[in-house]
Each structure stands twice: as C-alpha cells, then as structure tokens.
Amino acid sequence: MPTSLTTDRGAPAGAAPGRSPAPSGAADWVRCAGCAVLVYGPRLRRNLGVCPDCGRHTPLDPWTRIGQLLDPGAVPLDCAPEPVDPLGFADTAPYTDRLARARAATGLADAVVCAAGTIAGAPVVAAVMDFRFLGGSLGVVVGEAVARAAEEALRGRRALVLVCASGGARMQEGAFALMQMATTAQALARLDAAGLLTVSVVTDPTYGGVAASFATLCDVVLAEPGARMGFAGPRVIEQTIRQQLPPGFQTAEFLVERGLIDGVCPRERLRTVLGRLLSVARAPARPGGAVPAAGTAPAAITDPGALAPRDAWESVLGARDLARPTLLDYLGYVAQDFEELRGDRRGGSCPAIVGGPARWCGVPVMVIGHQKGHGPAELTERSFGMARPAGYRRAVRLMRLAEKLGLPVVTLVDTPGAHPGADAEEQGQAAAIAECVSVMGSLRVPTVAVVTGEGGSGGALALAVADRVAMCENAVYSVISPEGCASILWKDAGAKRTAARALGVGARDQLRAGVVDAVVPEPEGGAGADPLAAARLLGAAVVELLAPLLGEDPDTLVARRRERFRRIGARAGARTREAVA
Structure with missing residues (x-):
C-alpha cells in the first residue's frame, strides 16, 4: 500500500489493481452506461468520470475518489481489521470464496478505503466505499473500519468525510452485519459530542443499513446528481407491497426536494463545496475588518x-x-x-x-x-x-x-x-x-x-x-x-x-x-x-x-x-x- 495516495487530483499513485476501467482504466474508449455513447477514456478522466454527453456520474474506485477530493499527500490508514466469516456461510458458493474473488477483482481488503489528509488545507479523515466489492455491503470489516476512521478523526481533531455506496448490510454475516449499524452510529455520536464536523457524500446507489446509519447521520449530507438513496430499494417496495413509485424515486433530486439531504452537488464542485464547509467549521470566530475603528x-x-x-x-x-x-x-x-x-x-x-x-x-x-x-x-x-x-x-x-x-x-x-x-x-x-x-x-x-x-x-x-x-x-x-x-x-x-x-x-x-x-x-x-x-x-x-x-x-x-x-x-x-x- 502506498504511503502517499496521489501525485495530483487526476492521477492516483500506486493505484490498486483491478480497478474499474470506467473512469480511470487503460481503455481508450468507454461506453457510458447512461446514454450508451462511446466516450474517449482520457476525456472521461479529465471530466472526473462524468459523461460529457448525458452527465452521468460514473462510479469511481476509492483511490481515484481520494485523488479527486483530497490535497496531494494523503496518507492511507490501516483501519480494516482481519476479514471474518462468523457464520461459515455458503449459498451457491462459500462466503470465503466470494471474499477472495472480490479482493482479486478490486485489489481492496474490503468495501472501504480510509485515508488522512486535507481538503483545501483543512484536515480530514476520509472513508470511501466501493460498490464493486460485494455491492459495497456493510459487514463487520466495513463497520469497524468506519468506526476506526471516526476514532482517528477524534484523535486528530479532524473532520470526517464519508463517501457512501452500498446495497445494504452484508447478508453472509447475518446479525453480525446488522450490528454494524449501531457501531457506526455510535462512532459518529462521539464526533458529535466532540464538536467535529461530519459530511456524507452519497453516490449511486446507497441503500439499506448504510443509508440507515452513517450515510444519513452526518451533519451535512450531499449527493451526486442522480444518486439513489433509501432504506428499501424500488424493487423491494414494488415486490412486497405492489406500490407504484413516482418518477425519479429516491434520486438525489427527489431527496433534496423532500428535505432529506442538504444538496445535490456535481462532482466538479464537490471539492470546492467541501473545502468551504471545512474551512468555516474549523475557523475560530473573531471580528473581521468590518468593525469600526x-x-x-x-x-x-x-x-x-x-x-x-x-x-x-x-x-x-x-x-x-x-x-x-x-x-x-x-x-x-x-x-x-x-x-x-x-x-x-x-x-x-x-x-x-x-x-x-x-x-x-x-x-x-x-x-x-x-x-x-x-x-x-x-x-x-x-x-x-x-x-x-x-x-x-x-x-x-x-x-x-x-x-x-x-x-x-x-x-x-x-x-x-x-x-x-x-x-x-x-x-x-x-x-x-x-x-x-x-x-x-x-x-x-x-x-x-x-x-x-x-x-x-x-x-x-x-x-x-x-x-x-x-x-x-x-x-x-x-x-x-x-x-x-x-x-x-x-x-x-x-x-x-x-x-x-x-x-x-x-x-x-x-x-x-x-x-x-x-x-x-x-x-x-x-x-x-x-x-x-x-x-x-x-x-x-x-x-x-x-x-x-x-x-x-x-x-x-x-x-x-x-x-x-x-x-x-x-x-x-x-x-x-x-x-x-
């Protein structure tokens, strides 16, 4: 694992293997999943992974996301504990095999990467999720990593920035996964008591146990355009109670209209918005130049x-x-x-x-x-x-x-x-x-x-x-x-x-x-x-x-x-x- 994550905000150093080629792979051309238009890979990377034709925000791997948001010199944090299989779970394949395949495909230990650094000079700890790793599901390792990231923020008096992407709690870990909702919620409560700013960035999709814990418990909740968030997904709602859902249900635009999040923030503005929030939150209040002499x-x-x-x-x-x-x-x-x-x-x-x-x-x-x-x-x-x-x-x-x-x-x-x-x-x-x-x-x-x-x-x-x-x-x-x-x-x-x-x-x-x-x-x-x-x-x-x-x-x-x-x-x-x- 590298000691410094980025050399600049567009090119991660020491990137993890197996990354998705969508915004940052070696492919010359990438087909947009939103409009099906072929986009030149370098152009998509320069555009921060946003399709220049339809504006779809393509998923980013954690290293690329950290490179875009944090200042150069961010340091990885070893927050993840050893992987667990508490139930010896097997469905069509043993859970241990699924974990091994996810690690090989993503180069990650689990569905979250943590780093310490600064955004526009303001000190932060960031925890960034990756949906590619078993749907970004919340298991014991992810829950403990987020809790340790919060503890690191508390030790250093830093803000905590969480970039969320998840399908929900990890079924293969049963009630052990469910308990991570409580673990992460209590970790954020400690930051509340300490007066430290917490910010959640919702990416597509964010559902279930993550949405019902740290993704929505932060002081400020921002979402990328089109990102979906909710406790129960549309498929679950439609299949269980046969309810007809309105257009754009659970999208970022839907959520901000209903007062459930603070704003919809395009990727190109996200770093600037975070910098402003962090700057004001950590600055000491003192009179400025407007006081009469x-x-x-x-x-x-x-x-x-x-x-x-x-x-x-x-x-x-x-x-x-x-x-x-x-x-x-x-x-x-x-x-x-x-x-x-x-x-x-x-x-x-x-x-x-x-x-x-x-x-x-x-x-x-x-x-x-x-x-x-x-x-x-x-x-x-x-x-x-x-x-x-x-x-x-x-x-x-x-x-x-x-x-x-x-x-x-x-x-x-x-x-x-x-x-x-x-x-x-x-x-x-x-x-x-x-x-x-x-x-x-x-x-x-x-x-x-x-x-x-x-x-x-x-x-x-x-x-x-x-x-x-x-x-x-x-x-x-x-x-x-x-x-x-x-x-x-x-x-x-x-x-x-x-x-x-x-x-x-x-x-x-x-x-x-x-x-x-x-x-x-x-x-x-x-x-x-x-x-x-x-x-x-x-x-x-x-x-x-x-x-x-x-x-x-x-x-x-x-x-x-x-x-x-x-x-x-x-x-x-x-x-x-x-x-x-």
Missing part, C-alpha cells in the same frame, strides 16, 4: 433620540418595499464561502427559510433567515417569506449544528408571519415555532438577530430570540399586522394606520421600549434605493454587535439572554404603572 461613529444606533420620528404606516410600507435587499442579496454583498444547507431531514423542505455556514465580513457564522424575493415568481416560490414547519425545523437543525461547531448564529428576519395554511397546521406549525423559540433561546453560542424588513408575529420571533436584537431603520416589528389588528379590534381594516401607530411598530418605538437593542441605519431613500450601501451598514452593525459576545462563557450567554427577554416584560409593567399614575 476607534474614534469612528458606531455602526448601530442605540439611542432612540438619534432617530427621526416617522409615521408608523409609512414604516410599514417601507418595510414591505420589494426593492429592499433580501437575505440572499445581503449574503452576496457581505458574506463569503456561504453554502446553503437544505431540508429538515424529516421529509420537509421550505424555501421561505434559507441558511448555512458563511464568513460574515470575515467572521465564521451560521446564517439563517427568511427569504422573500423581489418579483412575483420568486415571491410565490418563497411563499412571501412565510415559513412552514419544515422551515423552522430546518432552522433548528442549523442552530444545533452551529452550537456543535461553536459557530455564532446570525439571523435576518423578514416575514409577514408564519404560513397560515391548512397544510402548515397539519404539519405542526405551532410546535415547530415553539421548538425554534426554545432552541434559539438556549443556544450556547453567541447570537445576533436583525429584523431587516417585516417582523411579523411568532413567525419572526422564532428567529429573533438572540443575545442582541436589532432592526433596520425602516423595518417594523409587531405581534400582528396593522391590517389584522384593525380588523379584529376596530372591526375595520381601514383603520390600519391607527392600528400601526397604536402598536408602535417602527424601529424608534421598539428601541425605546427595549424590544430591540439597536437600530441599523439605512442609506438615504431606504435600503432599496442603495442595496450595496445598506448591506455594508448591516454587515458592520452585525459584526459590531457580535464582537463583544465572542469568547463569552456559554452559561453566561444563556442566562443573560433569558434575562434579557424577561426584562422586556418587566419594562412593559413599569410603563403601564407610569401611564396609570
């Missing part, structure tokens, strides 16, 4: 007297201006290395909430927020920023991941409220919001929330239970929309202006009341008039609010955050007593 004016306004009075209804109209920057606009202006992580992992996907790790003005954070859009098509697609339960559950998942990795959480709030539809109620809207409120309030990492447009009701509060809460100068924050309040209490929707004033929805009123800690100034004419200037102001204000929180004791953060929100209620009581007096 000593002697300059603060980026955020904390004195209500410094804000000009504004008609409450005009604030409402300004907050709803479709020209205002959205979350994705702000990220494009002030963030680097943002990678969106999708889905709630429970079968739901909600485009009204967007989130993922990024560098906010140079500071590694987890960004989460509402996404409205600008035009009719995007507004409809994003449900006008009104999130369903899957959106709030996705937010909770990302908050917990941020806490695990020690990343501060930055949320941008812009929603009329949570989605009020029947489907949202059927899926547990109230419970999803309640969980989000509770989890954000208990996070043991610094949190900053900014209401950038509309802050409507519990749908907004779910992302705003933070250490520091701010509003943009022309944003609004309220328990209900002025129209809703007018209809309920005045019995007249036309009383919306009166209701807006009574609710005190504007930034100046909310700052005076202590509901928010600061106000982010906007350029002349509002954020929509100059989105770039607005983004710079917001970027600097967030870093200014976040900077004092970095390095704080987690218990202190949680206790102070809880006290902050309780204190708002106490202030309300004091204001009531003053009014009565």
Whole structure:
C-alpha cells in the first residue's frame, strides 16, 4: 500500500489493481452506461468520470475518489481489521470464496478505503466505499473500519468525510452485519459530542443499513446528481407491497426536494463545496475588518433620540418595499464561502427559510433567515417569506449544528408571519415555532438577530430570540399586522394606520421600549434605493454587535439572554404603572 495516495487530483499513485476501467482504466474508449455513447477514456478522466454527453456520474474506485477530493499527500490508514466469516456461510458458493474473488477483482481488503489528509488545507479523515466489492455491503470489516476512521478523526481533531455506496448490510454475516449499524452510529455520536464536523457524500446507489446509519447521520449530507438513496430499494417496495413509485424515486433530486439531504452537488464542485464547509467549521470566530475603528461613529444606533420620528404606516410600507435587499442579496454583498444547507431531514423542505455556514465580513457564522424575493415568481416560490414547519425545523437543525461547531448564529428576519395554511397546521406549525423559540433561546453560542424588513408575529420571533436584537431603520416589528389588528379590534381594516401607530411598530418605538437593542441605519431613500450601501451598514452593525459576545462563557450567554427577554416584560409593567399614575 502506498504511503502517499496521489501525485495530483487526476492521477492516483500506486493505484490498486483491478480497478474499474470506467473512469480511470487503460481503455481508450468507454461506453457510458447512461446514454450508451462511446466516450474517449482520457476525456472521461479529465471530466472526473462524468459523461460529457448525458452527465452521468460514473462510479469511481476509492483511490481515484481520494485523488479527486483530497490535497496531494494523503496518507492511507490501516483501519480494516482481519476479514471474518462468523457464520461459515455458503449459498451457491462459500462466503470465503466470494471474499477472495472480490479482493482479486478490486485489489481492496474490503468495501472501504480510509485515508488522512486535507481538503483545501483543512484536515480530514476520509472513508470511501466501493460498490464493486460485494455491492459495497456493510459487514463487520466495513463497520469497524468506519468506526476506526471516526476514532482517528477524534484523535486528530479532524473532520470526517464519508463517501457512501452500498446495497445494504452484508447478508453472509447475518446479525453480525446488522450490528454494524449501531457501531457506526455510535462512532459518529462521539464526533458529535466532540464538536467535529461530519459530511456524507452519497453516490449511486446507497441503500439499506448504510443509508440507515452513517450515510444519513452526518451533519451535512450531499449527493451526486442522480444518486439513489433509501432504506428499501424500488424493487423491494414494488415486490412486497405492489406500490407504484413516482418518477425519479429516491434520486438525489427527489431527496433534496423532500428535505432529506442538504444538496445535490456535481462532482466538479464537490471539492470546492467541501473545502468551504471545512474551512468555516474549523475557523475560530473573531471580528473581521468590518468593525469600526476607534474614534469612528458606531455602526448601530442605540439611542432612540438619534432617530427621526416617522409615521408608523409609512414604516410599514417601507418595510414591505420589494426593492429592499433580501437575505440572499445581503449574503452576496457581505458574506463569503456561504453554502446553503437544505431540508429538515424529516421529509420537509421550505424555501421561505434559507441558511448555512458563511464568513460574515470575515467572521465564521451560521446564517439563517427568511427569504422573500423581489418579483412575483420568486415571491410565490418563497411563499412571501412565510415559513412552514419544515422551515423552522430546518432552522433548528442549523442552530444545533452551529452550537456543535461553536459557530455564532446570525439571523435576518423578514416575514409577514408564519404560513397560515391548512397544510402548515397539519404539519405542526405551532410546535415547530415553539421548538425554534426554545432552541434559539438556549443556544450556547453567541447570537445576533436583525429584523431587516417585516417582523411579523411568532413567525419572526422564532428567529429573533438572540443575545442582541436589532432592526433596520425602516423595518417594523409587531405581534400582528396593522391590517389584522384593525380588523379584529376596530372591526375595520381601514383603520390600519391607527392600528400601526397604536402598536408602535417602527424601529424608534421598539428601541425605546427595549424590544430591540439597536437600530441599523439605512442609506438615504431606504435600503432599496442603495442595496450595496445598506448591506455594508448591516454587515458592520452585525459584526459590531457580535464582537463583544465572542469568547463569552456559554452559561453566561444563556442566562443573560433569558434575562434579557424577561426584562422586556418587566419594562412593559413599569410603563403601564407610569401611564396609570
């Protein structure tokens, strides 16, 4: 076995014998299994094993995969124990014969290869499966190898990257194989407890015990285009319960639509995406260059007297201006290395909430927020920023991941409220919001929330239970929309202006009341008039609010955050007593 796996990312050194000729063999021409077109072998290799005609991602052997993903100089890890035949199993051939033939054909000890190295400079341990070895089945050797790879990652404080391909648990090893689901799941749980990032790359196919253990337990689950993953395969489903399956069932595209994986990542982008995730996850949080220099004016306004009075209804109209920057606009202006992580992992996907790790003005954070859009098509697609339960559950998942990795959480709030539809109620809207409120309030990492447009009701509060809460100068924050309040209490929707004033929805009123800690100034004419200037102001204000929180004791953060929100209620009581007096 070589001491260094690769000389460059396209040509593995000391490659194992018996490799499939599909992407990396010596054959001059390879017939694509997807479109049946003959592809020139060197061209297919240059294209990372992706058919240039139909885009099919051909299977890669572990050495080629490691060469593509890891930096040069990766070192093989001897993670595999001695092979076993615990049952003395024989079907049409003895299990020992099958193992011998698989080793001869692939040059591998078993269906997984482990290596240590770096991706874009970030230290990792990689475990890469090979479907050619008995269908990539999960047996004692594979389970133990993955567990040892996780232990190596734990010892070296490295991230763990798993490239999965499997038909399921290895039948020839009976219950011994089944137990490997528990072995690998517990190994990943130790990395969770240690705060180390785990990433799964799903390749075609990934089924059974692998899908129901380490392939889906990772913090981030990516899949190559067209890769299939599930517990029971289509053939099993169709033969056992005679169920008609929808087109594209269990493909990567199917899975991301249903919130079961974080994204579909073409092979050409995979190394870049992994590099970004690993870089943000391991970087220490510290203020970047956006912090104002000593002697300059603060980026955020904390004195209500410094804000000009504004008609409450005009604030409402300004907050709803479709020209205002959205979350994705702000990220494009002030963030680097943002990678969106999708889905709630429970079968739901909600485009009204967007989130993922990024560098906010140079500071590694987890960004989460509402996404409205600008035009009719995007507004409809994003449900006008009104999130369903899957959106709030996705937010909770990302908050917990941020806490695990020690990343501060930055949320941008812009929603009329949570989605009020029947489907949202059927899926547990109230419970999803309640969980989000509770989890954000208990996070043991610094949190900053900014209401950038509309802050409507519990749908907004779910992302705003933070250490520091701010509003943009022309944003609004309220328990209900002025129209809703007018209809309920005045019995007249036309009383919306009166209701807006009574609710005190504007930034100046909310700052005076202590509901928010600061106000982010906007350029002349509002954020929509100059989105770039607005983004710079917001970027600097967030870093200014976040900077004092970095390095704080987690218990202190949680206790102070809880006290902050309780204190708002106490202030309300004091204001009531003053009014009565």
